[in-house]
Amino acid sequence: MRGPLDAENWWNSLVESDRALLLYHSGVPEFQVVAVNFSRRLFSGLPDIAKDVVGRTYELNKQGGVYWFGVTVSFNCPLCGKDSLEKAAIGSPTGNPQEINSFILHQKIFCQHCNQLSPKGTDLHADVHQGTYEELKTLGYLMPAPGE
Numbered sequence: 590m591r592g593p594l595d596a597e598n599w600w601n602s603l604v605e606s607d608r609a610l611l612l613y614h615s616g617v618p619e620f621q622v623v624a625v626n627f628s629r630r631l632f633s634g635l636p637d638i639a640k641d642v643v644g645r646t647y648e649l650n651k652q653g654g655v656y657w658f659g660v661t662v663s664f665n666c667p668l669c670g671k672d673s674l675e676k677a678a679i680g681s682p683t684g685n686p687q688e689i690n691s692f693i694l695h696q697k698i699f700c701q702h703c704n705q706l707s708p709k710g711t712d713l714h715a716d717v718h719q720g721t722y723e724e725l726k727t728l729g730y731l732m733p734a735p736g737e
């Protein structure tokens with residue numbers, strides 16, 4: 590039997606950035622503002638309204654309603670001078686690459702060489718393209734914990 594417990598386990602298994610993205614695209618404005626803060630919490634720490642969103646998103650995911658994007662974030666690191674490149678796949682209930690792009694550019698991005706947070710004002714470039722989970726995996730994107 591599937592129920593709230595499945596949604597809870599699923600939420601707890603997601604990496605923080607996926608939780609943030611799912612809340613950001615929940616359609617609930619409050620969550621979009623605080624998506625990153627909420628994303629740090631495990632299911633039990635979420636307000637009830639957030640649990641509802643998680644439950645709905647879980648159902649969407651089961652039905653294949655989650656869109657997958659391969660995201661490549663690159664920038665020249667002002668701290669170590671090297672070019673940082675990061676490839677990761679993210680799942681989202683929105684199918685709009687532009688939204689993903691602007692979300693990514695507002696995230697904290699760490700240099701892949703020196704592991705330092707890119708300073709404010711660093712010129713970040715995000716390349717976003719849509720694909721299936723399997724396609725993105727084959728293309729070498731870092732995949733989050735698989736959903737169902």
Ligand SMILES: [Zn+2]
Nearest residue numbers: 666669700703
């Ligand atoms: Zn660096």
